[in-house]
Amino acid sequence: MRKRWLFSVxxxxxxxxxxxxxxxxxxxxxxxxxxxxxxxxxxxxHQLTQIAFAEGCRKLGYDWEMVGTDSFDIRGTxxxxxxxxxxxxxxxxxxxxxxxxxxxxIEKVGKAGxxxxxxxxxxxxxxxxxxxxxxxxxAHEYARQAALEIGKxxxxxxxxxxxxxxxxxxxxxxxxxxxxxxxxxxxxxxxLDAQEEGFNPSQAIDRCTSILIANPDLSAGxxxxxxxxxxxxxxxxxxxxxxxxxxxxYTRANLDLVKSGEVYAVVxxxxxxxxxxxxxxxxxxxxxxxxxxxxxxxxxxxxxxxLAPYYALLEKVEASLRK
Numbered sequence: 160m161r162k163r164w165l166f167s168v169x170x171x172x173x174x175x176x177x178x179x180x181x182x183x184x185x186x187x188x189x190x191x192x193x194x195x196x197x198x199x200x201x202x203x204x205h206q207l208t209q210i211a212f213a214e215g216c217r218k219l220g221y222d223w224e225m226v227g228t229d230s231f232d233i234r235g236t237x238x239x240x241x242x243x244x245x246x247x248x249x250x251x252x253x254x255x256x257x258x259x260x261x262x263x264x265i266e267k268v269g270k271a272g273x274x275x276x277x278x279x280x281x282x283x284x285x286x287x288x289x290x291x292x293x294x295x296x297x298a299h300e301y302a303r304q305a306a307l308e309i310g311k312x313x314x315x316x317x318x319x320x321x322x323x324x325x326x327x328x329x330x331x332x333x334x335x336x337x338x339x340x341x342x343x344x345x346x347x348x349x350x351l352d353a354q355e356e357g358f359n360p361s362q363a364i365d366r367c368t369s370i371l372i373a374n375p376d377l378s379a380g381x382x383x384x385x386x387x388x389x390x391x392x393x394x395x396x397x398x399x400x401x402x403x404x405x406x407x408x409y410t411r412a413n414l415d416l417v418k419s420g421e422v423y424a425v426v427x428x429x430x431x432x433x434x435x436x437x438x439x440x441x442x443x444x445x446x447x448x449x450x451x452x453x454x455x456x457x458x459x460x461x462x463x464x465x466l467a468p469y470y471a472l473l474e475k476v477e478a479s480l481r482k
Contacts, residue, residue, distance in 0.1 A: 219442045278437045303337075356386070
């Protein structure tokens with residue numbers, strides 16, 4: 160636990176240090192700056208995305224700045240984004256949205272002539288006003304795959320719980336597709352209504368534990384958020400029961416839980432790829448290139464036998480922290 164805590168602290172320190180760096184171009188003028196806008200900025204999953212974006216900016220020769228609140232505060236994050244827009248230093252912006260509440264702000268940035276990339280959250284249809292492009296995986300695809308994999312793992316029997324970090328557009332979609340796929344393909348499985356586990360680790364464990372205790376026939380738990388593996392692993396320890404637990408994201412803590420067998424698998428949302436790729440897409444736009452409306456990336460189902468490439472990626476992230 161101490162190693163995981165130290166890693167999280169190092170991530171936060173690195174992000175803060177990189178955000179404060181200012182490089183100059185020839186002649187002493189400031190390089191163009193790209194902004195990463197994201198609430199709940201200290202979450203380990205979000206820190207990984209920030210480091211990936213920072214690495215992309217560094218490789219492409221841009222300054223970058225992190226803008227966001229410590230809590231899940233959409234209004235506060237938008238306010239900070241508006242202040243960044245008013246600074247006049249912005250060449251491009253990446254916004255971690257997950258809610259239509261960002262739409263007005265995105266349109267405002269677009270009208271100012273600033274390209275906007277939205278990572279992680281799939282488009283809701285045609286490009287919304289102000290959006291230059293999306294990058295990320297298809298939530299429908301990985302939700303369907305997770306349902307089929309879990310259904311096979313439990314032999315098509317028992318009950319399955321679904322938990323979300325919050326009720327937002329992406330996680331709602333994942334939960335809905337997962338539940339429908341499970342019911343269509345495994346009619347003997349009872350699928351519980353989705354419940355909110357939240358983003359506080361101890362409270363999330365409490366919620367998952369209560370679900371586990373209240374449902375003695377529970378054979379699996381599926382979480383649509385990156386804290387889900389820790390929550391369901393903790394719940395199994397407290398209740399002294401073993402189920403097939405699956406959650407999101409290849410953080411080191413989550414990979415370790417898969418390696419130990421406490422969690423069956425994680426969905427490899429392409430956190431590094433979509434964040435680094437956001438910098439690349441902004442660079443292409445600023446150089447006058449046309450980009451796709453949606454750059455679609457895979458999100459593999461990562462079981463114990465598929466961990467090695469993701470540990471290697473995390474070694475790359477940690478190596479960048481030591482520079």
